[in-house]
Amino acid sequence: MERNSTSEFWVLLHSKDPMAVVVYQDLSHQQDLIDLLSLLKPKERSLIIADNLDSALKNLDDIVIVIASAEPTAVQELDGRREAFMERTAPAVLFLQAGGEAIKLLQQSYSLFSWIRGNRLIDPNELDSINETEAGADFLQKSGGLSPKEWLEKWRAGSVPDTQENAFILHCALMLENE
């Protein structure tokens, strides 16, 4: 089954996993992800947004999103107090910026990194990226050997039947078309 960030988040938020790390690109992406988690959380769970890990240790039954002002410090703290988080019955979700010091620190903290990967490390940018080569090969099969550009030219000329199947192919072609 193809993985994507929405289903990973949904499964996480409906689990009892104690801890997860989410990788965001920038502040706008961070906000979109907070909005998404708020939408996907189970109705019976509260969701708290905190700026430190202490909140995750006080609110064991709530989903806690941790947006730390000093992300590397939060990683060090998590490394030192990992056992304490095992009591949680809902996930605490630590946000870390892609390419930042905190992610590097997490990757260097082998034991912690292995624990998080064993629990949850969700990088939406990686999960939601289309592999252009695979998608291109898949498209050729669907289009009867036409490249996205060739298929779109036929579509624009009106010589592709206006069917539901072709509406799906159109969107794949638009994604793969090199502008």
Place this chain on the structure above:
Amino acid sequence: MSGKANWENRVKSIIASRNALSTDKVDWKNALIKALTRLAEKKFCALEVQGWVSSKTIDGKKRLVTISNSADGLVGGHYAIKIATTSNLNADALLTFIVTSNPDSSILSYAVGLQGVQKNGDAWYARICLDPVQRGHGPCSHPLLHCHIGKNASSQNDPRTPLPWITPVEAVEWLMATVEPGLEPSW
């Protein structure tokens, strides 16, 4: 009032509305999840539907929002959401959508469809399409934003009903309210 200019003006109006979305910075995945959550809360689809909306991109350029392979229905080779019994359709009607947006969140193209079986046993389907560009013979026979309505989703001859500007989320709302008047938006 009739003639080519009016049809072309309708196209211009839709393009303007489509481009205006770039200032709203809408996350279409989140917006569709919200609409589906409302359906799930009223028991018209599974609650897991929230996790079935995927968003894919190539290098952060265009974004494709559609239904993932975790979903409970299939239309041809594409994933769909099963809809419970509504006033007009039997159980297991199928909702599909696919949206391609630009990095600024304006919409390039979308298709939202619903197909099922009416209470009298007749097949029913409707599919709303926003094309990326004008195609066919012109904006009268092939409006930029239109709805196919008929019995067979594979048919090529059903008329294309012209539509005023609606977003893909509104397309879901409209189709669902069409088959279940109780789903008239009230928020």
